Amino acid sequence: MTTEEKIFLAAENEFMEKGFDGTRMQAIADRAGINKAMLHYYFRSKDALFEKIFQEKIKLIFPKIGEDVKKKKSFIEKVEVFIETYYQLLSQYPFLPLFVITTMNKKGNEHFAKNLPVDFFRDFFIASMFEEISQGKIKAVNPLQFAFSVLGMSVFPFLARPAILHVVNGNQEIFEELMKGRVEELKKYVRYILTP
Numbered sequence: 001m002t003t004e005e006k007i008f009l010a011a012e013n014e015f016m017e018k019g020f021d022g023t024r025m026q027a028i029a030d031r032a033g034i035n036k037a038m039l040h041y042y043f044r045s046k047d048a049l050f051e052k053i054f055q056e057k058i059k060l061i062f063p064k065i066g067e068d069v070k071k072k073k074s075f076i077e078k079v080e081v082f083i084e085t086y087y088q089l090l091s092q093y094p095f096l097p098l099f100v101i102t103t104m105n106k107k108g109n110e111h112f113a114k115n116l117p118v119d120f121f122r123d124f125f126i127a128s129m130f131e132e133i134s135q136g137k138i139k140a141v142n143p144l145q146f147a148f149s150v151l152g153m154s155v156f157p158f159l160a161r162p163a164i165l166h167v168v169n170g171n172q173e174i175f176e177e178l179m180k181g182r183v184e185e186l187k188k189y190v191r192y193i194l195t196p
Contacts, residue, residue, distance in 0.1 A: 006032040007042055008056070011049050016099050020050055057096060075132045076194055083154060083186045090158050091179065097155045121147070138194040146193065153186055 001009070010031035014023040025046055029039040043049040072078045090096060125147045132138045157164060157179060168174040 003032075003034060003038065004042055006034070007039060007049070008053060012053055012099075015050060015053065020046075054099075057093075057099060075128050075138055076190060078128060079150060079190045079194075080187050083150065083183055083190070086154050087179065087183050090154075091176075094158055094161060097158045101159065136196065139196055141193060149193075150186065150190065153189065157182055 007028065011023070011028045014028050014031060018027075023046065025039055026036055028049070029036045032039065043052070072081050126143050129138070129143045129146070133140045161175070164178070165172070165175055168178075
């Protein structure tokens with residue numbers, strides 16, 4: 001690993017464990033195995049480091065989902081591929097939702113707002129949905145309420161992972177099976193809500 005990669009990994013873990021306010025540059029340097037002067041050489045401030053990590057995490061999510069979504073024709077298919085891709089990503093990075101939530105709540109909205117791909121949501125959830133509603137292909141539901149429902153139901157199992165693992169006696173295999181089944185459950189919900 002390069003020094004920058006070590007810093008990223010150390011900072012990511014510190015931010016996820018302690019939030020923005022609880023993270024100290026010295027702790028990041030110690031975790032990365034470098035001195036604080038070296039850390040400041042790469043990143044002048046905690047804000048700059050945090051923003052860089054947050055940008056990288058946002059880049060992980062939306063380009064991949066956007067590419068997959070564009071391949072589908074119907075809105076229901078687009079939502080289903082969104083759910084599938086989102087779950088694949090969160091299975092690789094299970095603490096990503098907590099990182100984003102921490103970003104919004106602990107640091108405030110400035111980092112989130114600057115890096116959020118608003119066009120993706122506007123084009124995917126709003127324009128595409130209204131087009132199919134006007135054509136009678138899907139039910140007339142509130143696009144924002146629908147988006148909140150799909151995102152909330154997708155993210156909750158990962159945010160509640162410790163509690164769910166406790167319920168299944170810490171059995172990781174059961175948790176993973178539940179997550180695989182969750183994708184199909186969400187697809188059923190989408191079809192039920194949107195099919196005329």
